[in-house]
Amino acid sequence: MPSDRVIIIGAGIGGLVSAALLAARGCDVTVVEAAAAPGGKLRTIDVDGAAIDAGPTVFTLRSVFEEIFDACDASLADHLSARPAATLVRHAWGAARLDLFADARASEAAIGDFAGAGDARGYRAFRAEAKRLFEALDRPFLHDTKADPLTLGWRMGAAGFRDYCSLRPYTSMWRALGGYFTDPRLRQLFGRYATYCGSSPFKAPATLMLIAHAEASGVWLIDGGMQALAGAVEALGRRGGARYRYTAPVARILVERGRTAGVELVSGERIRADAVICNADPAALGDGRLGVRATRAPKAGQRSLSAVVWLAKARTDGFPLVRHNVFFSRDYPAEFAALSRQRLAAEPTVYVCAQDRDDADGRAPCGAERLQILVNAPATGDGAPLPQAEIDRCEQAMRGQLLRAGLSVDPAAPTMLTTPHDFERAFPSTGGALYGRASHGWAASFLRQGSRTRIPGLYCAGGSTHPGAGLPMAALSGRLAAACLLRDRASTSWWSRTVTPGGMSTRPAQTARTASPSSPSSAASSRPITS
Known part of the structure; x- marks a missing residue:
């Protein structure tokens, strides 16, 4: 027994x-x-006496x-x-900016101001489709054991047959987004959700649009x-x-x-x-x-993406950071083409988590602040180490991308660098891949x-x-x-x-702790x- x-x-x-x-x-x-x-x-990793979220x-x-x-x-x-964040993410393309909010109507209005009424309507339709996909797969797939396509169809049942037939697995995310947005920057913004599972929007199925619904449903800021x-x-x-x-x-x-x-x-x-x-x-x-x-x-x-990550305690200037910020490259297809060739992109999209910022006011904390700065990288951490010259070029490209939007980060600030090889040492047999298998x-x-x-x-x-x-x-x-x-x-x-x-x-019920x-x-x- x-x-x-x-x-x-x-x-x-x-x-x-x-x-x-x-x-x-x-x-x-x-x-x-x-x-x-x-x-x-x-x-967390300690940088100059400050604990910075490194994952x-x-x-x-x-x-x-x-x-x-x-x-x-x-x-x-x-x-x-x-506590819930009012501003989910701040996005930048050079001097142009677009925020997404916890309030869907505020996001729709911001998109209308940014790209016009047609793309605001497209966002409304996109959001509805992302919600449909999420709700169709939540219980029978995300909350249940691994399934094959036939088992998933059985779990969804007769009532879910229509959803099962329209999960959009054969259309790439990038192609599907073209049906909602005419502004290529919006296609780029919502295509980025494929990278949340370490994948390329050009190879990932449109089903992954459901990730947008998860984020739109609320981002929480954790004290501590x-x-x-x-x-x-x-x-x-x-x-x-x-x-x-x-x-x-x-x-x-x-x-x-x-x-x-x-x-x-x-x-x-x-x-x-x-x-x-x-x-x-x-x-x-x-x-x-x-x-x-x-x-x-x-x-x-096939491995998912890895990353090159800088953790810094630094003074910043020139851009009103919120907690989550994305600075987009000018050529998304070129960026992912380089990654698919196992190379760092010449001009990468940069994510900045400003861990001492709260919401949308853009006010900088007094003195240096804690930053996680990330660019996507191929999962080659079990191969030859990245040459120092390539790491230096990557940092220059990252800083150049931030400067295009007006953000400067003190280059002399205490910084800790993590590469795919460091991730491989921490998580063996992955090559530094942060998300397991790529969703391609x-x-x-x-x-x-x-x-x-x-x-x-x-x-x-x-x-x-x-x-x-x-x-x-x-x-x-x-x-x-x-x-x-x-x-x-x-x-x-x-x-x-x-x-x-x-x-x-x-x-879930809110219950008191037991004695x-x-x-x-x-x-x-x-x-x-x-x-």
């Missing part, structure tokens, strides 16, 4: 969510993490996390302080930075009894008699378990990084690693697995991995205290964790 011992490799968001949900159901959960703190890619910076789909906390009989609001989200989910797990061991890298996954038996740490210590959830990139399994017996897990496909072509979404592997008792979670990249998707992957583990446990045992396979999630933070409540143990 199987017991409840679970090892989770990696304290990224997917692993943290799995740990919290399983601990709330009475499982004996231990999380082992090579780094010194939780978060995975959701990390994801955009928090959307708050409801995903509310549902996870609710499933553990807790309230997200009790663990995390966050993005690392506070990782801390909140870790605290949720501790509340249920999960244990966390940091600076504890795993050497290999133990496989005995054809199924998972635990892990062996680099230190030589062995930790026995009945199931393991791997919150690492599946490519690390396929490459044998976690033991030769685990290579039966599938290898990754109609079948890409069906080819991601699912929650289960071909090794019994070994599961996967994280942004490189189904349902995809980004914080909410990584959280859903952790939820799905936990649900699959519980269902498999129930199917091989005559007893099941807590499992409700196939249960439907309810809308005892060290033990799961009976209410939590009865809540389903996935649909």
Whole structure:
């Protein structure tokens, strides 16, 4: 009879969510993490005494996390302080600027002023289509286990047949956007959503327009930075009894008699378990990084994008930054053509997260401010290192792009640089790819690693697995991995205290924290964790 011992490799968001949900159901959960703190890619790096978010910076789909906390009989609001942003993103093309807002009518009016009434109507139609795509795929695909096209159609059912036939998988995102916008700058702006999962708008399917709906539904600014989200989910797990061991890298996954038996740490210590959830990139399994017996897990496909990232504590001048800012290149096709040739773009689009800015007033903080500055790069981190001359050219191109819009960043300010090779060292077997498999072509979404592997008792979670990249998707992957583990446990045992396979999630309720933070409540143990 199987017991409840679970090892989770990696304290990224997917692993943290799995740990919290399983601990709330009475499982004996231990999380082992090579780094010194939780978060995975959701990390901070110290620059001149300032902790700067060095990974994801955009928090959307708050409801995903509310549902996870609710499933553990807790309230997200009790663990995390966050407020909605009125200005979602500020965009610039040289001197021209366009803001998108949480208020859809304000965005439509801004687009009308920027590009004319026709494109304002196009935005209205685009937004409706993005919402339709999101709602069609939310429950049957994003919240459910990995599917093939036939299974997805079955899940959507007769009522969703029309949506199933119009998911637009065979049209590129770039081509589809031409049907909504005549101004090429707007096509460029909304095509950028493909890069949220590390892909090219020229190769990604139009289905990915649904990402625009996720952002338009609300961007949240987290007090204490993005690392506070990782801390909140870790605290949720501790509340249920999960244990966390940091600076504890795993050497290999133990496989005995054809199924998972635990892990062996680099230190030589062995930790026995009945199931393991791997919150690492599946490519690390396929490459044998976690033991030769685990290579039966599938290898990754075409890599997503990487990045060159500067973290700076610097004075700025000349442009009214908000929290999220994008400075577009003058030739988007040329930019992605260079990336597809495994080269840095001569003139890149630049993203700037001004982490001390709040909303739309554009007022700079007194003194230096914390910046994350990012340009897309090919995932070549396991090849020859980038020559210093190429890195210097990339920085000059980045600064030139900012200056076109009037933004200057003190070149003498303390700065930390991260390249694809640094990302490869932090996340082995990825080449520095930040989003797992690229979402190129109609079948890409069906080819991601699912929650289960071909090794019994070994599961996967994280942004490189189904349902995809980004914080909410990584959280859903952790939820799905936990649900699959519980269902498999129930199917091989005559007893099941807590499992409700196939249960439907309810809308999140704001509940008070229980009196005892060290033990799961009976209410939590009865809540389903996935649909």
